[in-house]
Every structure is written in C-alpha cells, then in structure tokens.
Amino acid sequence: MATPTVVLVPVWGAGHLMSLLESGKRLLARSVRALSLTVLVMRAPTEQLAAEVAAHIRREEDSGLDVRFTHLPAVAPPTDWVGIEEFISRIAQMHAPHVRAAISGLAPPVAGVVLDFFCSSLLDVCRDLAVPGYVYFTSNAAMVAFMLRLPALHEEVPVEFEEMEGAIDVPGLPPVPPSCVPTPVTDKKNPNYTWFTYHGRRFAEADAIIINTAAELEPSALAAIADGRCTRGVRALTVYPIGPVISFPPPPEQPHECVRWLDGQAPASVVLLCFGSGGFFAAAQAREIADGLERSGHCFLWVLRGPPAPGARHPTDANLDEMLPEGFLERTKDRGLVWPTWAPQTEILAHAAVGGFVTHGGWNSALESLWHGVPMVPWPLYAEQHTNAFTFVAAMGVAVAMKVDRKRDNFVEAAELERAVKELMGGGEEGRKAREKASEMKAVCRNAVEEGGSSYAALQRLSEELYKGAVAVTNK
C-alpha cells in the first residue's frame, strides 16, 4: 500500500489554520506507521487572511515534511450573512462538491479526513465517500461538552439563556451560569445560534473528536463527552485529547522591545494584559484600565489595541495620546509599558518576569499561559470566551474571577481591575490557589506532550486508527 494520506480541512484564521496544521505535523511525528498530510485550502475571504494563509503554507512547504497543499476552487462567499460563525460555517458547507472532488481525486489511500469544527457539514462528504471523518476542535473540552449538549438544551430551554432560571446543566462541568454561555448562542434568532446547535449535533456523528486539550487539564469534561452523557447517553464518543498544541514562532534574531523591557523587571512581578487577535477597547475603557493598573501598584505590560477602522474587523494600533489619561505614561514609566500593536505573546509569557495574565481568554492564549505556569484573570470579550472564563475559574482553578459587565460591552470598572490584579499578583487565598494550580498545570502540559505522556499516546492511538482506516479503504 502506498503511504496513506490524512486529509486536513482547516478554515483560515491563525488560531484555526495553525492549530490544525501543527496537530497534523505532530500526528506524522508520533505515528509509528508512515502517513502523509494533504491539506485542502479554501480561498480566504479577505486579502489580509489570504496573505496570512500564504505565509503559513510557504513555511510548511519549506519544512521538508510530507505535507501537500491542494487549493480548492473558489466559491462566491455569501453576502446575506449576519454572524461571523454563520459566515464561516456556510462557506465551509458551500465547499462540499470541491472537497468531494479533491478527496476522490487523491492517488494515495485516504486514511481519514480531519475537519475543522466549522466544517462539520462536510461529514456528509466523508460518509458518501466511505472514509472516516474526524472533527478537530481548536478550543477546549468544556466547549465541546457544551456544544454536544446544545441540541437538547434547544428543546429544554424555550427562552433566551439570559432569561432562564437557575444554572445550565452541562455534564462534566460545574453548573454553568446562563451569563456565561458562548457569545454565538446568546441570541437564538441569530443564525450563529442555529449553526452552533447544528455543529453540536454533527459532532456526535464524527468517527472521533480531536481536541486541543490534555486529559489531565479537563478530566471531567472529557469523561462526560466520552461516556455519552453530553449527548443524553445516545452514543459514547471517541475523543482524542492531543494538546496543548501551541505553535511557537521561530526565535527572533533580536529580542523584541517588550522582552528587553521585561529583562529589567524582577521575577514574577509583571502582570501582562493582552486580548487576542480581535480584542480592542474604546478610550473610556482604556482610561478605566489605566486607573486600575496605576492604583494596583503592580508592574504591567499592557498590549492595547484600538477599535477597527470603519467597515473593518481587525483592531487598529492604539493611539496612546488619545486613549490614555493625561500624564499616565509619565507617572508609570518606571513600572509599566503600554505596547500599542501586535506583541510576541508567547515570548512574553515565557519570560520569568511575567507573574500573571489578564487575558480575553481565547483558548490559545490560555494554553500558552498554562504552558508557562502563568495564572490568569479572564476578561472575556467574544466567541466562547465567557464560557472559557467560567471554566478557568470554576473547573480548572487556574484563574482569579473578575466582574465583567456583559450587558455593557464587557465593561470592567477600574476598582474591579485593581482588585483582581492585586489578588492575582499576591493578594489573598484565591490568588494563591490560582498561582499554585497554574504552576501545577505547567508540568501537566509539558508531561502530556512528552513521549509516554497522555497527549503523545492519544496521537499514537489516533494514527493507528487512521492507518486502519486506510487499510479498510484499500481493501474495499
């Protein structure tokens, strides 16, 4: 048999494309059998995303690994979309004929197809072609549990979640307050809600769900998914926790200015504030943060982005003169740095001076934080971050909670930020416990991906399963 290939179907966006590619590469590296990767690339809907995708592909093509990229024919993107999650899900669905043609045309035996979770509709293509179909989930097991539970919740909860009484029962999680549901499901009239419920239903049909988490990070959620409790016992599911999958950029030739600044700070003395690829603040909130940081008395490195330009989606570089209170930079110059553009977050978190992280709670950021044993204060803004924030505090114990006013555009008062930062960086019992747990998770994360670790073993099991799939297809 020729070397079987594993087909990856990513969606664009660094957090998705990089995560799936990195997982695919790890799969090849851990597999006892020879496998190759075939990546089906959908055309990105914006020039910026297309440039990012092209850069990633160039890097992979130069890596010398057995990875081939197939560019799918373009589809006309929908123009009548309401929510971004709906948009991505619909584009993925529109690619079905092209994905089918690309897989049918492959010469080597297909071991299986690994779909980004937004592409769950393409499980139909896998069924039609009789090849195993897997879902790759870039976020955590808690979110998978929530999404698997959504189709039933849809029947049980006739009102909006924020109007319901009591907490939401999600097997494997502590009772979830309705205020912590993921943003895409906060409005049931929004197509995002319909799509998330759809994906949750489809996940249960996959041959397995591959999750960027580690068995030891989320044992209860993983158990509830695997034994079928999240799907009302309809079906036990196969789960492969293979993380943390983190894509570390190559070391820079020169240390970044933020890193040089950290070199001058005492160990574990700096709180980092950084809010993902999409987080930004208006001036009123930025001034509130500045007040909170100043009053906290702690050292800080604050990555601050401004609102997107009209019609655009991405944050802009912050205009510090307009956004910060007068004299703030001067008054805090000995203990603070405000960085107004993209910063090398993984390098910063690796620095010994960083002792805490105020984060929007994107899962990649959280994994990077735990990889370095840094405790968090979650400040959720969009996507599944409100659920993540709840999970980090209530289920994983690696974060200090902060009051975020979801009804006021996730506003946080200066005094509340001051309190949370003080607690995180050395206050009372809550901060101490979060620091201890985060430090424990550092060892857990590193052990999981080492040879003999749980995620290493999960990748080996997955590669065996894929290989068996290729043998079955070949013998048909």
Ligand code: UDP
């Ligand atoms: N990131 C970074 N510098 C920044 C902001 C973000 O390097 O100034 C990286 C961060 O390290 C992480 C990713 O961007 O790898 C953000 O992914 P995450 O899942 O946390 O959030 P998202 O951007 O998808 O909301």
